[in-house]
Amino acid sequence: MLPFQTLLQPDKQLKQHVYQQIAGRLINLIQEGILQPGSYLPGSRVMADLLQLHRKTVIAAYEELLSQDWIVAIPRKGMMVATNLPLMKPRSYQPAVSPYAQTPGFRFNTQIPSLPAQVAPTKTRLVVNDGAPDVRLAPLEEWIKACRSIIQSPQYPKRLTQGPTAGSENLRQETIRYLSHTRGLRLDLQNILITRGAQMAIYLAASLLVKKGDAVIVASPNYFYADQCFEQLGAQLLRVPADQDGIDTDAVEQLCRTRKIRCLYIISHHHHPTTVTLSAVRRMKLLQLIRTYQLAVIEDDYDYDYHYPTAPILPLASADHGGHVIYIGSMTKSLGLSIRIGYMIAPAAFIEAATALRRLMDLRGDNLSEEALALLLADGTIERHLKKSNKIYHERRDLLCRLLTAKLGDAVDFVPPNGGMALWLPFHRRHPLPVLATKAAAQGVAISDGAHYNYGGLSLNALRFGFASLNPKEITTVVNILAGILQT
Amino acid sequence: MLPFQTLLQPDKQLKQHVYQQIAGRLINLIQEGILQPGSYLPGSRVMADLLQLHRKTVIAAYEELLSQDWIVAIPRKGMMVATNLPLMKPRSYQPAVSPYAQTPGFRFNTQIPSLPAQVAPTKTRLVVNDGAPDVRLAPLEEWIKACRSIIQSPQYPKRLTQGPTAGSENLRQETIRYLSHTRGLRLDLQNILITRGAQMAIYLAASLLVKKGDAVIVASPNYFYADQCFEQLGAQLLRVPADQDGIDTDAVEQLCRTRKIRCLYIISHHHHPTTVTLSAVRRMKLLQLIRTYQLAVIEDDYDYDYHYPTAPILPLASADHGGHVIYIGSMTKSLGLSIRIGYMIAPAAFIEAATALRRLMDLRGDNLSEEALALLLADGTIERHLKKSNKIYHERRDLLCRLLTAKLGDAVDFVPPNGGMALWLPFHRRHPLPVLATKAAAQGVAISDGAHYNYGGLSLNALRFGFASLNPKEITTVVNILAGILQT
Numbered sequence: 001m002l003p004f005q006t007l008l009q010p011d012k013q014l015k016q017h018v019y020q021q022i023a024g025r026l027i028n029l030i031q032e033g034i035l036q037p038g039s040y041l042p043g044s045r046v047m048a049d050l051l052q053l054h055r056k057t058v059i060a061a062y063e064e065l066l067s068q069d070w071i072v073a074i075p076r077k078g079m080m081v082a083t084n085l086p087l088m089k090p091r092s093y094q095p096a097v098s099p100y101a102q103t104p105g106f107r108f109n110t111q112i113p114s115l116p117a118q119v120a121p122t123k124t125r126l127v128v129n130d131g132a133p134d135v136r137l138a139p140l141e142e143w144i145k146a147c148r149s150i151i152q153s154p155q156y157p158k159r160l161t162q163g164p165t166a167g168s169e170n171l172r173q174e175t176i177r178y179l180s181h182t183r184g185l186r187l188d189l190q191n192i193l194i195t196r197g198a199q200m201a202i203y204l205a206a207s208l209l210v211k212k213g214d215a216v217i218v219a220s221p222n223y224f225y226a227d228q229c230f231e232q233l234g235a236q237l238l239r240v241p242a243d244q245d246g247i248d249t250d251a252v253e254q255l256c257r258t259r260k261i262r263c264l265y266i267i268s269h270h271h272h273p274t275t276v277t278l279s280a281v282r283r284m285k286l287l288q289l290i291r292t293y294q295l296a297v298i299e300d301d302y303d304y305d306y307h308y309p310t311a312p313i314l315p316l317a318s319a320d321h322g323g324h325v326i327y328i329g330s331m332t333k334s335l336g337l338s339i340r341i342g343y344m345i346a347p348a349a350f351i352e353a354a355t356a357l358r359r360l361m362d363l364r365g366d367n368l369s370e371e372a373l374a375l376l377l378a379d380g381t382i383e384r385h386l387k388k389s390n391k392i393y394h395e396r397r398d399l400l401c402r403l404l405t406a407k408l409g410d411a412v413d414f415v416p417p418n419g420g421m422a423l424w425l426p427f428h429r430r431h432p433l434p435v436l437a438t439k440a441a442a443q444g445v446a447i448s449d450g451a452h453y454n455y456g457g458l459s460l461n462a463l464r465f466g467f468a469s470l471n472p473k474e475i476t477t478v479v480n481i482l483a484g485i486l487q488t
Numbered sequence: 489m490l491p492f493q494t495l496l497q498p499d500k501q502l503k504q505h506v507y508q509q510i511a512g513r514l515i516n517l518i519q520e521g522i523l524q525p526g527s528y529l530p531g532s533r534v535m536a537d538l539l540q541l542h543r544k545t546v547i548a549a550y551e552e553l554l555s556q557d558w559i560v561a562i563p564r565k566g567m568m569v570a571t572n573l574p575l576m577k578p579r580s581y582q583p584a585v586s587p588y589a590q591t592p593g594f595r596f597n598t599q600i601p602s603l604p605a606q607v608a609p610t611k612t613r614l615v616v617n618d619g620a621p622d623v624r625l626a627p628l629e630e631w632i633k634a635c636r637s638i639i640q641s642p643q644y645p646k647r648l649t650q651g652p653t654a655g656s657e658n659l660r661q662e663t664i665r666y667l668s669h670t671r672g673l674r675l676d677l678q679n680i681l682i683t684r685g686a687q688m689a690i691y692l693a694a695s696l697l698v699k700k701g702d703a704v705i706v707a708s709p710n711y712f713y714a715d716q717c718f719e720q721l722g723a724q725l726l727r728v729p730a731d732q733d734g735i736d737t738d739a740v741e742q743l744c745r746t747r748k749i750r751c752l753y754i755i756s757h758h759h760h761p762t763t764v765t766l767s768a769v770r771r772m773k774l775l776q777l778i779r780t781y782q783l784a785v786i787e788d789d790y791d792y793d794y795h796y797p798t799a800p801i802l803p804l805a806s807a808d809h810g811g812h813v814i815y816i817g818s819m820t821k822s823l824g825l826s827i828r829i830g831y832m833i834a835p836a837a838f839i840e841a842a843t844a845l846r847r848l849m850d851l852r853g854d855n856l857s858e859e860a861l862a863l864l865l866a867d868g869t870i871e872r873h874l875k876k877s878n879k880i881y882h883e884r885r886d887l888l889c890r891l892l893t894a895k896l897g898d899a900v901d902f903v904p905p906n907g908g909m910a911l912w913l914p915f916h917r918r919h920p921l922p923v924l925a926t927k928a929a930a931q932g933v934a935i936s937d938g939a940h941y942n943y944g945g946l947s948l949n950a951l952r953f954g955f956a957s958l959n960p961k962e963i964t965t966v967v968n969i970l971a972g973i974l975q976t
Contacts, residue, residue: 016669024672024802031772031807068801069768084769098674100835102811105782106751108696110837112844140639144632151628163826181504184512186586196684196850203849208596229848263594280557281572284519294593313556314512319519323590338651338855347588349598356600360717361691361849362684367826369854 001042002034005050018053019060026061030070030081041071041079112232125444126474129466130452131272131303131422133336136471137389142381143337146372165359166351167194167343168370174377175343183304184318185327190348193355194365197340198302198330202265203229204354204361205298205326205344210235214262217255219247223272224455226265226300235262239456242271244415246278249285256293263296268315270303270420273453273464277418283316290316290324297321302330302342305386306468307419308394323347331373333421334386339369393421393468400467400475407483421468427461431486439485445478489530490522493538506541507548514549518558518569529559529567600720613932614962617954618940619760619791619910621824624959625877630869631825634860651855653847654839655682655831658862663831666865671792672806673815678836681843682853685828686790686818690753691717692842692849693786693814693832698723702750705743707735711760712943714753714788723750727944730759732903734766737773744781751784756803758791758908761941761952765906771804778804778812785809790818790830793874794956795907796882811835819861821909822874827857881909881956888955888963895971909956915949919974927973933966 008025010018029035041047044062048055062079065071071079150156166172172192179185195201202225210216212234218227220239230237238261240251247266255261266286268278278286289295301315317327327345344354376382400423401416414425427433433450440447448463467475496513498506517523529535532550536543550567553559559567638644654660660680667673683689690713698704700722706715708727718725726749728739735754743749754774756766766774777783789803805815815833832842864870888911889904902913915921921938928935936951955963 014669016672024806027768027802028807031775067797082768099805099807099809099811099813100673100675100679100833102835103837104784104811104835106697106784106812108784108838108841109699109845110841112841112848135644140644144636144639147635148632151632156623156628181502184504184509185588187588191588199847199851200849209594211597225848225851232845232848280570287519296592296594296596309555314515317587318512319516319587321587323587323592324594325587339857340850340852340854345588347590347592349591350596353596353598353600357597357720359687360600360713360720361688362828363687363713364828366828366854366857369827369857 002029004042004047007034008051010051010053017060019057019064022051022053022058022061023064026065027068027070035081037081037083039081040074040077041081043078112228124441124446126470126478127446128448128463128478129469130448130464131420131466132469133333133389133421134392134469134471135336135338137385137392138336139376139381139385140337142376143339143372146375147368149375150368150371163364163367163370165364166192166355167365168367168374170374171341171370171377174374178377178382179329179345183315185345187345188348191345191351193344193346193351193358194370195342195344195358196362196365197332197342198300198328199225199342200358200362201328201342201344201354202226202298202300204357205328205346206230206233206235206263206265207357208350208353209263209296209298211262215255215259216262217252217264219266219271220456221273221453221458221460222265222456223267223300224452227455230265237456242274242276244276246271246276246282247286249282249289252286253289256289256295261293261295263298265298265300266316267300267302269301269307269312270417270422272302273422273424273462275417275420275422275424275464276415277313280313283313283319286316287319287321290321295324297325298328299325300328302328302333303420304329305334306390306393306421308390308397309418312419317345326350331382335373335382336389339366339373341365341369341373389468396467396470396472396475397423399472400465400479403476403479407479408486411486422464422466425463425465427463429461431461433461433463436482436485440481443481443485445481447478447482490517492530492535495522496539498539498541505548507545507552510539510541510546510549511552514553515556515558523569525569525571527569528562528565529569531566600716612929612934614958614966615934616936616951616966617957618936618952619908619954620957621821621877621909622880622957622959623824623826625873625880626824627864627869627873628825630864631827631860634863635856637863638856638859651852651858653852654680654843655853656855656858656862659829659858659865662862662865666870667817667833671803673833675833676836679833679839681832681834681839681846682858683830683832683846684850684853685820686788686816686830687713688846688850689816689830689832689842690714690786690788692845693816693834694718694721694723694751694753695845696838696841697751697784697786699750703743703747704750705740705752707754707759708944709761709941709946709948710753710944711755711788712940715943718753725944730762730764732764734759734764734770735774737770737777740774741777744777744783749781749783751786753786753788754804755788755790757789757795757800758905758910760790761910761950762912763905763908763910763952764903765801768801771801771807774804775807775809778809783812785813786816787813788816790816790821791908792817793822794878794881794909796878796885797906800907805833814838819870823870824877827854827861829853829857829861877956884955884958884960884963885911887960888953888967891964891967895967896974899974910952910954913951913953915951917949919949921949921951924970924973928969931969931973933969935966935970 008022010021044055044058047058072082074080172189176187206229210233214235215238216230216235217238219242241248299316317325330342332340411428411431412425417423437447437449450463498509532543532546535546560570562568660677664675694717698721702723703726704718704723705726707730729736787804805813818830820828899916899919900913905911925935925937938951
């Protein structure tokens with residue numbers, strides 16, 4: 001007889017019933033070939049004695065095995081391990097290591113580039129992020145109230161079970177209305193797909209447009225996760241320099257003239273990472289190129305809602321582009337909630353294809369969140385929040401610019417951004433960012449070491465200084481600490 | 489002078505400021521080539537008269553255009569349309585139609601198959617779905633309370649801003665604990681990725697494994713959205729018949745012997761759509777094949793938590809598979825919340841690649857939801873909910889089986905499912921489902937016409953009868969209506 005008292009070892013501390021533990025372990029022994037087909041288990045009384053358990057527990061375990069066909073009850077002989085199981089070579093009596101600690105023998109795609117890890121925020125006093133909103137300003141209480149009002153409404157079971165993949169109809173309607181007020185876009189329900197933030201919209205648009213080997217134009221430097229989307233799909237990236245007026249449209253034209261371009265990705269407001277805005281002249285030039293070359297354009301306008309000196313220039317999407325601009329935006333950035341909701345705007349046929357693809361990646365969004373956001377758009381909460389936070393972020397930008405000029409002097413060289421949540425801050429070469437970041441971390445301040453922004457083989461010495469999520473006191477502290485480091 | 493009073497037409501009903509409307513419209517006129525570079529705008533007094541607006545409104549609009557470089561102020565001459573804009577041919581004076589109503593000239597992938605639309609639930613009294621939980625039983629109040637407690641905690645700004653792509657660490661820890669209790673899995677943090685429901689996990693695993701032309705084994709019939717994931721990636725599907733014991737493992741072995749198999753997709757409990765469970769014998773056979781052929785297996789176990797006669801057979805993932813089983817589960821199905829949270833379990837290197845790819849599709853999950861779910865797992869709410877709803881769904885299954893036998897007689901031929909939320913219900917050929925569904929809809933009951941389940945060229949006459957989301961009275965009503973239709 002096998003040493004069942006060693007092999008079975010129930011653990012009474014576990015939540016799982018002891019009889020289930022015994023049954024599970026017996027199945028393992030069968031699977032591992034230790035308990036051979038055709039062999040008999042000890043009678044329940046014997047086994048109960050061996051394991052120091054109540055006989056009923058053993059009987060329950062055996063019944064479990066019977067119901068799963070691992071064993072069969074042979075009259076007057078007892079419980080026999082089923083003989084229709086494939087015979088297996090006995091192996092070690094030791095419990096196997098977790099299969100998930102092993103390296104599988106199959107191949108898989110490990111080519112997706114991973115960016116260097118950001119500094120972990122938990123151990124630090126202050127984090128300078130890439131340009132995130134201030135969660136402390138977010139309308140969280142209003143959010144919870146909206147959620148509660150939805151689940152308490154008599155229609156909630158219908159509304160919550162299974163919404164459309166394209167997103168809650170209420171939210172699509174409210175977003176269309178919002179985009180009409182703020183961007184002058186004229187849209188139907190069939191022109192919009194609600195996504196998980198802007199990132200999913202970029203991935204979907206890229207997946208529909210790009211096949212292996214296709215040429216895609218991006219600005220240099222560019223938002224790294226957009227670059228990676230295109231690369232993951234096998235695109236060849238054509239990097240066109242961007243200056244203070246945005247991407248060089250003459251260079252884009254040159255490329256369009258000489259080869260087949262699959263699409264162009266552009267952030268027309270507050271380009272990531274450099275925060276420049278595409279000038280009016282270049283916008284017109286780009287619209288001309290769109291018409292001439294039937295160019296598909298992915299316009300990522302994640303940051304439109306925050307603009308400080310004046311109203312923002314309208315996006316390319318608002319102009320006459322013949323349906324060639326796939327327009328992408330985000331509510332996540334605006335709200336500062338941890339809820340990720342964005343949208344894609346495009347001609348109906350494109351939205352239809354994007355919706356079908358999104359269904360395969362993620363059947364649908366969270367209806368409760370989508371309905372709650374629709375409520376907050378409808379009752380004006382979002383607009384009030386944007387107005388309030390626009391004013392606050394504007395002040396924080398101004399404060400940061402003043403402090404940087406006063407305290408860091410010629411160690412930095414920056415142009416104030418005309419909107420958004422971050423300032424592009426190039427440091428003089430004599431202050432390498434990896435060194436600066438290490439010293440700042442020692443003083444409790446997490447800043448980027450700049451590696452993210454050098455994606456694609458660049459060697460900039462710059463970072464995005466997210467000012468929106470820091471209050472005036474925090475901004476002052478960070479700049480003082482940086483100034484102290486630079487002086488030593 | 490252009491007919492500005494016609495061309496500009498501000499709409500005072502709109503939320504957008506009138507001056508912004510005027511500025512936006514003027515930009516359009518410039519972009520459309522109607523207002524030519526070098527031409528002059530009327531003075532603000534003249535324009536105000538023309539448009540019947542206050543002069544200050546016009547001045548504000550002009551300032552907007554100045555700040556955006558669309559026009560320049562020429563001393564003693566007025567506002568001139570900038571000459572550094574590319575010259576464009578004037579076109580119609582009519583406002584252009586929405587660009588998004590136009591068909592773009594670029595090509596894109598429209599090959600993603602779309603399933604026939606389900607019957608819309610809004611107009612109906614009762615919906616028989618595919619096997620969804622009952623939202624009325626979901627712990628929604630507990631959910632809201634958990635969310636509130638998180639946003640009121642002093643750590644919330646740090647926790648909510650930017651969580652890791654792999655999912656909240658609290659949720660990963662709680663899920664690992666849960667999977668250890670219920671499936672005997674031994675896992676580390678690096679073996680788990682939190683996703684948006686099981687669907688995203690399937691898409692990620694498939695994307696990492698499958699390249700164009702690769703052979704993938706699936707059961708026939710199979711979950712249509714899994715089939716579509718593989719097809720979208722260019723896989724060649726090898727459909728292996730499944731009977732009451734699940735997929736035919738001898739046929740799988742035959743395929744493995746004769747050609748290179750990229751992976752196998754399997755639902756080991758309550759196969760979709762037919763609800764059969766893979767038998768113990770075939771499980772062992774499959775584990776043998778995994779070891780022999782180094783086969784990658786995607787085990788979709790979305791429905792494990794609901795099992796009626798006994799505890800479920802452990803998944804393949806719990807056995808000794810050398811890291812070859814990529815295990816996928818869902819909390820969405822269990823909870824009946826509209827919050828979509830699932831997970832993928834795999835060896836660390838695979839999880840790392842899946843996390844990098846997920847980041848490109850969807851930067852991260854909703855931290856608030858993930859933290860709330862972690863709380864409800866930790867305080868036992870989820871376990872209590874599962875226990876309660878398991879009992880209720882068990883009763884509903886039994887009631888449905890009794891009623892179907894008693895009232896539909898030999899019009900149907902079914903095997904009671906041993907778990908899950910749906911019953912696979914084949915109808916006799918003399919009762920074609922499209923006809924039945926149309927007649928049922930006329931009486932306020934939405935049932936599937938079966939088209940979904942015939943994906944891949946099948947011609948079954950069967951549907952999944954989701955019993956979990958209907959209470960006893962609703963189940964009785966539906967069966968009575970179906971019985972009435974069949975008798976006529």
